[in-house]
Amino acid sequence: xxxxxxxxxxxxxxxxxxxxxxxxxxxxxxxxxxxxxxxxxxxxxxxxxxxxxxxxxxxxxxxxxxxxxxxxxxxxxxxxxxxxxxxxxxxxxxxxxxxxxxxxxxxxxxxxxxxxxxxxxxxxxxxxxxxxxxxxxxxxxxxxxxxxxxxxxxxxxxxxxxxxxxxxxxxxxxxxxxxxxxxxxxxxxxxxxxxxxxxxxxxxxxxxxxxxxxxxxxxxxxxxxxxxxxxxxxxxxxxxxxxxxxxxxxxxxxxxxxxxxxxxxxxxxxxxxxxxxxxxxxxxxx
Amino acid sequence: xxxxxxxxxxxxxxxxxxxxxxxxxxxxxxxxxxxxxxxxxxxxxxxxxxxxxxxxxxxxxxxxxxxxxxxxxxxxxxxxxxxxxxxxxxxxxxxxxxxxxxxxxxxxxxxxxxxxxxxxxxxxxxxxxxxxxxxxxxxxxxxxxxxxxxxxxxxxxxxxxxxxxxxxxxxxxxxxxxxxxxxxxxxxxxxxxxxxxxxxxxxxxxxxxxxxxxxxxxxxxxxxxxxxxxxxxxxxxxxxxxxxxxxxxxxxxxxxxxxxxxxxxxxxxxxxxxxxxxxxxxxxxx
Numbered sequence: 001x002x003x004x005x006x007x008x009x010x011x012x013x014x015x016x017x018x019x020x021x022x023x024x025x026x027x028x029x030x031x032x033x034x035x036x037x038x039x040x041x042x043x044x045x046x047x048x049x050x051x052x053x054x055x056x057x058x059x060x061x062x063x064x065x066x067x068x069x070x071x072x073x074x075x076x077x078x079x080x081x082x083x084x085x086x087x088x089x090x091x092x093x094x095x096x097x098x099x100x101x102x103x104x105x106x107x108x109x110x111x112x113x114x115x116x117x118x119x120x121x122x123x124x125x126x127x128x129x130x131x132x133x134x135x136x137x138x139x140x141x142x143x144x145x146x147x148x149x150x151x152x153x154x155x156x157x158x159x160x161x162x163x164x165x166x167x168x169x170x171x172x173x174x175x176x177x178x179x180x181x182x183x184x185x186x187x188x189x190x191x192x193x194x195x196x197x198x199x200x201x202x203x204x205x206x207x208x209x210x211x212x213x214x215x216x217x218x219x220x221x222x223x224x225x226x227x228x229x230x231x232x233x234x235x236x237x238x239x240x241x242x243x244x245x246x247x248x249x250x251x252x253x254x255x256x257x258x259x260x261x262x263x264x265x266x267x268x269x270x271x272x273x274x275x276x277x278x279x280x281x282x283x284x285x286x
Numbered sequence: 287x288x289x290x291x292x293x294x295x296x297x298x299x300x301x302x303x304x305x306x307x308x309x310x311x312x313x314x315x316x317x318x319x320x321x322x323x324x325x326x327x328x329x330x331x332x333x334x335x336x337x338x339x340x341x342x343x344x345x346x347x348x349x350x351x352x353x354x355x356x357x358x359x360x361x362x363x364x365x366x367x368x369x370x371x372x373x374x375x376x377x378x379x380x381x382x383x384x385x386x387x388x389x390x391x392x393x394x395x396x397x398x399x400x401x402x403x404x405x406x407x408x409x410x411x412x413x414x415x416x417x418x419x420x421x422x423x424x425x426x427x428x429x430x431x432x433x434x435x436x437x438x439x440x441x442x443x444x445x446x447x448x449x450x451x452x453x454x455x456x457x458x459x460x461x462x463x464x465x466x467x468x469x470x471x472x473x474x475x476x477x478x479x480x481x482x483x484x485x486x487x488x489x490x491x492x493x494x495x496x497x498x499x500x501x502x503x504x505x506x507x508x509x510x511x512x513x514x515x516x517x518x519x520x521x522x523x524x525x526x527x528x529x530x531x532x533x534x535x536x537x538x539x540x541x542x543x544x545x546x547x548x549x550x551x552x553x554x555x556x557x558x559x560x561x562x563x564x565x566x567x568x569x570x571x572x
Binding site for chain 1 (some may be wrong): 306308320330332339347350381501540542
């Protein structure tokens with residue numbers, strides 16, 4: 001019942017990849033040509049492997065269109081789609097393979113801001129008075145275990161209700177649960193925030209619909225974000241996760257790594273209820 | 287320099303596909319699970335094969351977002367993206383494999399309308415008086431070569447300036463270069479339109495930028511669209527192409543098949559300058 005290869009070499013199921021990729025001009029930037037040729041090859045292999053129906057493709061086109069249309073300056077639904085398909089973590093992992101002993105990367109997420117308030121070591125970053133107070137402390141070290149001076153540590157977390165300040169500009173104080181710190185010669189850092197809480201990624205759009213159709217929940221396990229930079233070292237984008245969190249093994253965006261699960265120890269007495277120690281180990285550049 | 291597989295089975299480059307696909311609930315619709323698992327597998331294979339950089343993925347996210355945002359009721363940029371990557375033709379080809387001798391499908395395109403004017407055999411469909419007049423005629427046959435009665439033939443083409451009526455609602459008469467015809471017992475059809483002209487797909491958006499970056503032109507070779515339906519036969523969505531067209535071997539959307547290239551014969555005398563004969567052969571259902 002199938003037709004032979006088109007006698008003049010026109011498009012057919014059998015030669016579809018070659019047909020499309022042969023169309024690129026010789027002048028195409030070689031890296032762009034490589035990436036697009038691989039994308040075409042794998043997308044065509046997908047459609048062929050599952051014998052994708054026209055109705056299914058129409059549904060995909062509609063979903064992709066809505067994913068773009070719900071996106072705005074405040075919401076990036078395509079990043080969310082990439083996140084829940086594991087693509088964001090895969091791209092991060094491909095580009096940030098580190099030597100044994102170095103702290104691992106995880107996804108940046110959409111809630112980092114460039115201009116978080118600079119604070120002194122030991123400062124409080126929780127400004128809304130909500131949540132269980134927690135002391136975060138530790139050292140930033142090189143691969144030899146020596147402290148690194150002058151490290152910029154940018155931290156951020158959700159508040160006790162599961163929202164970042166930028167998600168609630170009319171509710172939360174600006175800079176709530178955020179701060180930027182710089183290490184001294186001892187490489188030590190410390191600040192007081194809250195024990196983060198788990199939260200769902202926005203699930204009222206196309207990505208939420210997809211998760212529901214796949215029987216997947218939208219929750220991320222509780223975590224503190226870190227963006228750590230120092231001259232001569234690779235940028236470290238990571239989280240520390242709250243050990244024992246209900247969603248630790250089913251993070252909706254696959255961000256958890258074993259080495260990033262931090263301890264939270266109860267503190268007796270005082271206003272600060274928890275202490276979470278964690279040392280970061282940076283990888284030299286190159 | 288690479289890390290070992292995560293000791294607790296968390297996400298890593300090596301197990302990324304299993305990690306994501308294991309997350310689907312057992313209750314997921316089996317076909318949906320199959321399609322999504324294959325999509326994840328092939329997208330991850332793509333990212334890994336080319337070692338996709340973060341900057342490249344960011345660029346892709348931005349391009350996909352803009353592709354959704356430029357789409358509207360009048361413009362579907364994601365279909366265009368699917369078209370130029372050969373995916374639309376691939377899905378069409380996968381789902382419409384026909385026996386030898388049957389007329390092949392090609393893409394529907396975005397310019398079909400559901401309520402084109404019904405006309406009598408031999409009628410003129412060109413209402414704006416522009417272009418080179420052409421008689422289209424032939425028969426609709428079954429696989430045995432017998433004529434089929436009561437076939438609905440829906441035809442449409444661009445006007446002499448390369449635009450469909452729906453693209454220029456304020457310029458072209460409604461129904462210009464469109465018509466719906468029904469065959470009699472002889473299976474014959476005939477109508478007078480214009481010899482179609484090539485035109486560029488809309489190239490002022492993200493898809494146009496992509497084509498330019500790949501050194502590809504946006505042109506489609508001249509063609510007449512047909513949507514042919516008859517009880518007991520598979521729906522035929524196809525074009526006939528103008529033989530000798532400059533873009534025949536480089537259709538921006540890969541729609542050309544050898545068997546769909548039609549002859550255009552010059553006619554001596556009279557107002558009608560061309561004649562394009564073409565017989566359509568329908569495939570029985572099942």
